[in-house]
Amino acid sequence: GDSVTQMEGPVTLSEEAFLTINCTYTATGYPSLFWYVQYPGEGLQLLLKATKADDKGSNKGFEATYRKETTSFHLEKGSVQVSDSAVYFCALSSTGNQFYFGTGTSLTVIP
Protein backbone atom coordinates (compact mmCIF):
# COMPACT_ATOMS: atom_id res chain seq x y z
CA GLY A 1 0.00 0.00 0.00
CA ASP A 2 0.88 3.65 -0.14
CA SER A 3 3.24 4.93 2.55
CA VAL A 4 5.67 7.68 3.43
CA THR A 5 8.95 7.32 5.29
CA GLN A 6 10.44 10.37 6.89
CA MET A 7 13.80 11.06 8.38
CA GLU A 8 13.60 10.67 12.13
CA GLY A 9 14.19 13.60 14.39
CA PRO A 10 14.50 15.57 16.37
CA VAL A 11 16.66 17.92 14.36
CA THR A 12 18.40 20.83 16.05
CA LEU A 13 20.09 23.52 13.98
CA SER A 14 21.61 26.90 14.55
CA GLU A 15 20.00 29.90 12.92
CA GLU A 16 21.03 30.36 9.28
CA ALA A 17 22.06 26.71 8.90
CA PHE A 18 21.01 24.61 5.90
CA LEU A 19 18.11 22.25 6.42
CA THR A 20 17.33 18.94 4.76
CA ILE A 21 14.53 16.64 5.89
CA ASN A 22 14.41 13.42 3.90
CA CYS A 23 11.18 11.88 2.68
CA THR A 24 10.71 8.82 0.52
CA TYR A 25 7.48 7.26 -0.58
CA THR A 26 5.86 4.10 -1.87
CA ALA A 27 2.78 4.50 -3.99
CA THR A 28 0.75 3.00 -6.77
CA GLY A 29 0.31 5.26 -9.72
CA TYR A 30 1.45 8.85 -9.70
CA PRO A 31 0.74 10.48 -6.37
CA SER A 32 0.77 14.11 -5.41
CA LEU A 33 3.28 14.92 -2.69
CA PHE A 34 2.96 17.44 0.11
CA TRP A 35 4.85 18.94 3.01
CA TYR A 36 2.80 20.13 5.95
CA VAL A 37 4.05 22.05 8.98
CA GLN A 38 2.61 21.99 12.48
CA TYR A 39 3.54 24.77 14.87
CA PRO A 40 3.12 24.15 18.59
CA GLY A 41 -0.53 24.09 19.60
CA GLU A 42 -1.79 24.53 16.05
CA GLY A 43 -3.20 22.38 13.27
CA LEU A 44 -1.32 21.28 10.17
CA GLN A 45 -0.70 23.88 7.49
CA LEU A 46 0.24 23.15 3.92
CA LEU A 47 3.81 24.28 3.28
CA LEU A 48 4.24 23.20 -0.34
CA LYS A 49 3.21 20.55 -2.82
CA ALA A 50 4.16 18.96 -6.14
CA THR A 51 1.77 17.06 -8.35
CA LYS A 52 4.01 15.44 -10.96
CA ALA A 53 7.55 14.21 -11.47
CA ASP A 54 10.27 16.87 -11.55
CA ASP A 55 7.92 19.53 -10.18
CA LYS A 56 9.44 21.73 -7.52
CA GLY A 57 7.23 23.04 -4.75
CA SER A 58 8.37 26.12 -2.90
CA ASN A 59 7.12 28.43 -0.18
CA LYS A 60 8.65 30.67 2.50
CA GLY A 61 12.16 29.72 1.40
CA PHE A 62 11.45 25.98 1.59
CA GLU A 63 11.76 23.80 -1.49
CA ALA A 64 11.15 20.18 -2.41
CA THR A 65 11.50 18.44 -5.77
CA TYR A 66 9.38 15.45 -6.79
CA ARG A 67 11.92 12.77 -7.82
CA LYS A 68 10.17 9.80 -9.35
CA GLU A 69 13.39 7.89 -10.03
CA THR A 70 14.35 7.91 -6.35
CA THR A 71 10.77 8.12 -5.02
CA SER A 72 11.79 11.06 -2.88
CA PHE A 73 10.53 14.50 -1.92
CA HIS A 74 13.18 15.94 0.38
CA LEU A 75 12.51 19.28 2.06
CA GLU A 76 15.28 21.90 1.99
CA LYS A 77 15.84 25.42 3.17
CA GLY A 78 19.02 27.37 2.73
CA SER A 79 18.94 29.39 5.93
CA VAL A 80 16.61 28.46 8.78
CA GLN A 81 15.20 30.89 11.30
CA VAL A 82 14.05 30.41 14.87
CA SER A 83 10.48 30.84 13.63
CA ASP A 84 10.86 27.68 11.51
CA SER A 85 10.86 25.55 14.66
CA ALA A 86 7.96 23.16 14.18
CA VAL A 87 7.11 19.60 13.20
CA TYR A 88 7.23 18.85 9.47
CA PHE A 89 5.15 16.12 7.84
CA CYS A 90 5.60 14.62 4.41
CA ALA A 91 2.41 13.28 2.83
CA LEU A 92 1.10 11.75 -0.36
CA SER A 93 -2.20 11.18 -2.07
CA SER A 94 -2.73 8.89 -5.01
CA THR A 95 -6.47 9.21 -5.31
CA GLY A 96 -7.57 12.20 -3.29
CA ASN A 97 -9.56 9.80 -1.12
CA GLN A 98 -6.83 9.10 1.39
CA PHE A 99 -3.76 11.00 2.39
CA TYR A 100 -0.82 9.17 3.93
CA PHE A 101 1.44 11.03 6.32
CA GLY A 102 4.91 10.34 7.61
CA THR A 103 5.62 10.29 11.31
CA GLY A 104 6.86 13.87 11.34
CA THR A 105 10.23 15.45 11.95
CA SER A 106 10.63 17.91 14.79
CA LEU A 107 12.89 20.86 14.01
CA THR A 108 14.31 23.19 16.63
CA VAL A 109 16.31 26.21 15.50
CA ILE A 110 18.44 27.87 18.14
CA PRO A 111 19.64 31.47 17.93
Next chain:
Amino acid sequence: DTGVSQDPRHKITKRGQNVTFRCDPISEHNRLYWYRQTLGQGPEFLTYFQNEAQLEKSRLLSDRFSAERPKGSFSTLEIQRTEQGDSAMYLCASSSGRGYQETQYFGPGTRLLVL
Protein backbone atom coordinates in the same frame (compact mmCIF):
# COMPACT_ATOMS: atom_id res chain seq x y z
CA ASP B 1 -13.18 32.30 4.76
CA THR B 2 -12.49 31.53 8.39
CA GLY B 3 -10.83 28.18 7.83
CA VAL B 4 -11.71 24.83 9.33
CA SER B 5 -12.92 24.99 12.90
CA GLN B 6 -13.30 22.25 15.48
CA ASP B 7 -15.10 22.10 18.77
CA PRO B 8 -14.21 21.47 21.51
CA ARG B 9 -10.47 22.04 21.42
CA HIS B 10 -9.93 19.86 24.47
CA LYS B 11 -12.00 17.11 26.05
CA ILE B 12 -11.31 15.09 29.17
CA THR B 13 -13.61 12.17 29.84
CA LYS B 14 -13.79 9.03 31.90
CA ARG B 15 -13.46 5.61 30.36
CA GLY B 16 -16.80 4.30 29.20
CA GLN B 17 -18.34 7.69 28.48
CA ASN B 18 -19.44 8.84 25.04
CA VAL B 19 -17.96 11.92 23.41
CA THR B 20 -18.87 13.89 20.30
CA PHE B 21 -16.69 16.27 18.34
CA ARG B 22 -17.76 18.77 15.72
CA CYS B 23 -16.00 20.03 12.61
CA ASP B 24 -17.02 22.97 10.45
CA PRO B 25 -15.21 22.88 7.12
CA ILE B 26 -14.42 25.73 4.78
CA SER B 27 -17.80 26.65 3.38
CA GLU B 28 -17.29 25.84 -0.30
CA HIS B 29 -15.48 22.56 0.34
CA ASN B 30 -17.45 19.41 -0.39
CA ARG B 31 -14.92 16.91 1.01
CA LEU B 32 -14.38 16.46 4.71
CA TYR B 33 -11.85 14.16 6.37
CA TRP B 34 -11.28 12.90 9.90
CA TYR B 35 -7.84 11.86 11.14
CA ARG B 36 -6.41 10.69 14.43
CA GLN B 37 -2.96 11.77 15.55
CA THR B 38 -1.16 10.27 18.51
CA LEU B 39 1.96 11.70 20.10
CA GLY B 40 4.99 11.45 17.87
CA GLN B 41 3.01 10.16 14.89
CA GLY B 42 1.57 11.61 11.76
CA PRO B 43 -2.17 11.87 11.18
CA GLU B 44 -3.89 8.56 10.43
CA PHE B 45 -6.88 8.56 8.14
CA LEU B 46 -10.21 7.60 9.73
CA THR B 47 -12.91 8.47 7.24
CA TYR B 48 -14.04 10.97 4.64
CA PHE B 49 -17.21 12.45 3.22
CA GLN B 50 -18.10 13.76 -0.18
CA ASN B 51 -20.96 16.10 0.61
CA GLU B 52 -23.18 14.09 2.96
CA ALA B 53 -22.03 10.67 1.77
CA GLN B 54 -19.45 8.78 3.82
CA LEU B 55 -17.38 7.20 1.07
CA GLU B 56 -14.51 5.53 2.84
CA LYS B 57 -13.67 4.30 6.32
CA SER B 58 -10.37 3.09 7.67
CA ARG B 59 -10.00 -0.20 9.50
CA LEU B 60 -8.92 2.01 12.41
CA LEU B 61 -12.53 3.12 12.74
CA SER B 62 -13.98 0.55 15.12
CA ASP B 63 -17.69 0.01 15.70
CA ARG B 64 -17.51 2.43 18.60
CA PHE B 65 -16.75 5.28 16.21
CA SER B 66 -19.39 6.89 14.04
CA ALA B 67 -19.22 9.96 11.87
CA GLU B 68 -21.97 11.93 10.21
CA ARG B 69 -22.31 14.86 7.90
CA PRO B 70 -26.08 15.19 7.66
CA LYS B 71 -26.42 18.22 5.42
CA GLY B 72 -23.09 18.13 3.70
CA SER B 73 -21.76 20.97 5.82
CA PHE B 74 -20.53 20.35 9.36
CA SER B 75 -19.60 16.88 10.57
CA THR B 76 -19.65 15.11 13.91
CA LEU B 77 -17.46 12.28 15.15
CA GLU B 78 -18.82 10.28 18.05
CA ILE B 79 -16.88 7.80 20.12
CA GLN B 80 -18.97 5.51 22.28
CA ARG B 81 -17.71 3.73 25.39
CA THR B 82 -14.38 5.50 25.26
CA GLU B 83 -11.21 3.62 26.10
CA GLN B 84 -7.86 4.95 27.24
CA GLY B 85 -6.43 4.02 23.86
CA ASP B 86 -8.74 6.55 22.26
CA SER B 87 -6.70 9.37 23.78
CA ALA B 88 -5.35 11.32 20.82
CA MET B 89 -5.73 14.45 18.78
CA TYR B 90 -8.65 14.23 16.35
CA LEU B 91 -8.11 16.32 13.27
CA CYS B 92 -10.60 17.42 10.67
CA ALA B 93 -9.67 18.60 7.21
CA SER B 94 -11.61 19.79 4.19
CA SER B 95 -10.91 20.16 0.51
CA SER B 96 -12.63 21.21 -2.65
CA GLY B 97 -12.75 17.65 -3.95
CA ARG B 98 -11.26 18.30 -7.33
CA GLY B 99 -8.99 15.28 -7.30
CA TYR B 100 -5.77 13.98 -5.93
CA GLN B 101 -3.94 17.24 -6.56
CA GLU B 102 -6.14 19.08 -4.13
CA THR B 103 -4.92 20.56 -0.90
CA GLN B 104 -6.43 19.60 2.42
CA TYR B 105 -6.94 22.36 4.95
CA PHE B 106 -6.77 21.26 8.55
CA GLY B 107 -8.53 22.47 11.64
CA PRO B 108 -6.75 22.97 14.97
CA GLY B 109 -7.87 19.58 16.27
CA THR B 110 -9.68 18.28 19.33
CA ARG B 111 -7.40 16.78 21.95
CA LEU B 112 -9.11 13.92 23.79
CA LEU B 113 -7.89 12.50 27.08
CA VAL B 114 -9.62 9.41 28.43
CA LEU B 115 -8.97 8.77 32.10
